[in-house]
Amino acid sequence: MFRKLLEVWKKTRRGDRIIIGLALILGLAGILYPFLWDWLVGTPDNLQVIIHSLGAEKQIVPMGSVPPEGRELQVEGPIGDHLVQIEQEGVRVIAPEADPLKICEKTGWIRRPGATIVCVPNQLAVWLEGRDEHGLDGISE
Amino acid sequence: MNWQERIKKIDKKRWLAGMAAVLIIAGALAVQLSGNERVAGERIQETRFFMDTVVSMQVLAEDPEAKAEQAFAAMKDLSDRADRFYSGSEIYRINEKAGQGPVEVDEDIFAIIQKGKEVGEKTGGLFTIAIAPLMDLWGFGKGMEPGKPAQEDIEEVLPLLDLEGITLYPDRNAVEIEEGMQLDLGGIAKGAVVDRGIEVLEELGVAAAFINAGGDIRVFGLKEDGTPWRIGVRDPRREDRGHLQDYVIEADTGSVVTSGDYERFFMEDGERFHHILDPRTGYPASGLRSVTVIGESCVEADILSTAAFMMGEEALDFLENYSDYEGLIINEDEEILTTSNFK
Numbered sequence: 001m002f003r004k005l006l007e008v009w010k011k012t013r014r015g016d017r018i019i020i021g022l023a024l025i026l027g028l029a030g031i032l033y034p035f036l037w038d039w040l041v042g043t044p045d046n047l048q049v050i051i052h053s054l055g056a057e058k059q060i061v062p063m064g065s066v067p068p069e070g071r072e073l074q075v076e077g078p079i080g081d082h083l084v085q086i087e088q089e090g091v092r093v094i095a096p097e098a099d100p101l102k103i104c105e106k107t108g109w110i111r112r113p114g115a116t117i118v119c120v121p122n123q124l125a126v127w128l129e130g131r132d133e134h135g136l137d138g139i140s141e
Numbered sequence: 142m143n144w145q146e147r148i149k150k151i152d153k154k155r156w157l158a159g160m161a162a163v164l165i166i167a168g169a170l171a172v173q174l175s176g177n178e179r180v181a182g183e184r185i186q187e188t189r190f191f192m193d194t195v196v197s198m199q200v201l202a203e204d205p206e207a208k209a210e211q212a213f214a215a216m217k218d219l220s221d222r223a224d225r226f227y228s229g230s231e232i233y234r235i236n237e238k239a240g241q242g243p244v245e246v247d248e249d250i251f252a253i254i255q256k257g258k259e260v261g262e263k264t265g266g267l268f269t270i271a272i273a274p275l276m277d278l279w280g281f282g283k284g285m286e287p288g289k290p291a292q293e294d295i296e297e298v299l300p301l302l303d304l305e306g307i308t309l310y311p312d313r314n315a316v317e318i319e320e321g322m323q324l325d326l327g328g329i330a331k332g333a334v335v336d337r338g339i340e341v342l343e344e345l346g347v348a349a350a351f352i353n354a355g356g357d358i359r360v361f362g363l364k365e366d367g368t369p370w371r372i373g374v375r376d377p378r379r380e381d382r383g384h385l386q387d388y389v390i391e392a393d394t395g396s397v398v399t400s401g402d403y404e405r406f407f408m409e410d411g412e413r414f415h416h417i418l419d420p421r422t423g424y425p426a427s428g429l430r431s432v433t434v435i436g437e438s439c440v441e442a443d444i445l446s447t448a449a450f451m452m453g454e455e456a457l458d459f460l461e462n463y464s465d466y467e468g469l470i471i472n473e474d475e476e477i478l479t480t481s482n483f484k
Contacts, residue, residue, distance in 0.1 A: 050188065052190045052195075100280070100285065100286045100287060100407075101287055101405060101406075101407055103404070103405055106406075107382075108380065108382075109381075110382060111381060112381075112382070112383070114197065114353070115382055116194075116195040116355070118190075118193065118194060118195060118355075120193045120283060120284075121283075121284055123190075125190040125194075125195050127188065127195050129186075129188070134371075134373070134384070134389070135371055136371050136372065136373045136384065136389065137199065137351050137353075137360075137370045137371050137372060138197070138351065138353040138358050138370075138372055138373070139356065139372070139373040139374070139375050139382075139384050140356050140357070140358050140372055140373070140374050140375065140390075140397040140398060140399040140433055141355075141356035141374075141375030141382070141399050141401060141404070
């Protein structure tokens with residue numbers, strides 16, 4: 001079998017080999033596509049921060065656009081301003097003094113897709129969107 | 142020899158055969174790339190903020206955006222009507238009329254209250270929808286300042302948490318509560334709202350869906366690649382809010398709900414007080430870090446996880462009594478224990 005293939009291969013010309021090569025590359029790309037996709041979308045660069053606050057348009061910050069020194073956003077709310085701190089590997093919220101429980105601040109840094117930070121008194125929600133590296137659709141918590 | 146001359150040397154038949162091969166492979170590749178749509182429509186994810194939490198939904202269907210929108214609208218409507226802090230809600234009306242006779246409500250709100258009372262009674266009152274006075278006393282109500290209340294104040298409100306004080310009139314969807322009582326559907330509404338969202342999506346004929354309302358999750362169907370939904374369970378021991386690596390749940394139907402002591406709490410005099418209050422003592426329940434319940438109905442899983450949280454390690458025996466539900470608990474020694482058929 002292998003010998004026959006070798007004989008056929010020897011009879012091919014350069015043009016044939018180019019076409020066979022192209023076909024192999026395309027076929028291989030088709031097989032590897034799901035794995036390449038996982039690899040591509042699973043990188044932190046594909047994560048984005050979504051900031052939802054009362055009466056304002058949703059803000060979307062791609063993690064890939066955050067400079068190495070990080071980025072800070074001030075978000076106004078009925079009981080004071082929140083500070084949303086975004087770094088390349090995560091995001092956290094600093095609550096205003098008037099927030100009684102400061103749950104959002106206690107949540108700390110979030111780093112995985114689907115993780116959320118919520119401040120009920122200010123109706124602020126911050127979450128990360130992207131593909132989970134463990135292939136999870138969500139976490140029960 | 143330049144490129145054009147080389148091409149001329151390749152005979153026509155070979156060219157045709159080669160191009161046909163490339164086209165066949167490219168076609169197969171295109172089919173694979175667009176496979177999602179071919180199988181069962183497109184899967185989308187939408188996220189909203191209501192019920193004071195982040196609600197995310199994945200829908201696999203034809204025209205999934207419109208279907209997700211309808212489900213979100215039904216969920217938001219139900220959550221508004223179940224919110225005791227919203228003056229236009231039916232629960233607000235019931236609480237306002239405490240001790241003044243029955244109040245008629247919509248069928249779906251009545252069904253939630255009925256479910257809360259029935260399952261709450263089965264838990265021996267460990268889950269009570271009449272928890273509002275105690276929640277307010279601790280300052281866990283919306284916009285309140287949290288703090289440890291005086292013992293005499295706690296003792297004063299404990300009788301008001303008894304489910305016996307709620308009378309239901311199923312013939313006319315009416316609810317009556319005794320004077321001083323206040324209903325709070327916070328421990329049940331999220332589950333009920335998730336169930337409603339799934340119900341709407343099933344009615345709309347979507348192929349598969351996933352709804353996550355602040356950690357209360359319900360799914361149905363398989364994803365476009367034929368795989369089940371993958372759900373992690375929060376590991377309360379991890380500061381990064383990660384999941385238990387060895388307990389990933391794969392499901393094509395059902396709910397996963399977790400109650401934990403890590404979400405809402407405050408510190409006072411070096412002591413930590415969380416928001417899951419035991420109606421027997423009036424204090425935050427102790428003994429467990431979290432309880433996860435798996436079963437079909439999200440609302441029942443919600444009730445069972447809250448009730449089980451009060452029980453310490455007896456929670457496992459309690460959950461074993463519910464043949465349709467399985468549970469996983471993490472105790473204060475950070476051990477993981479599961480019911481016999483948990484998987």
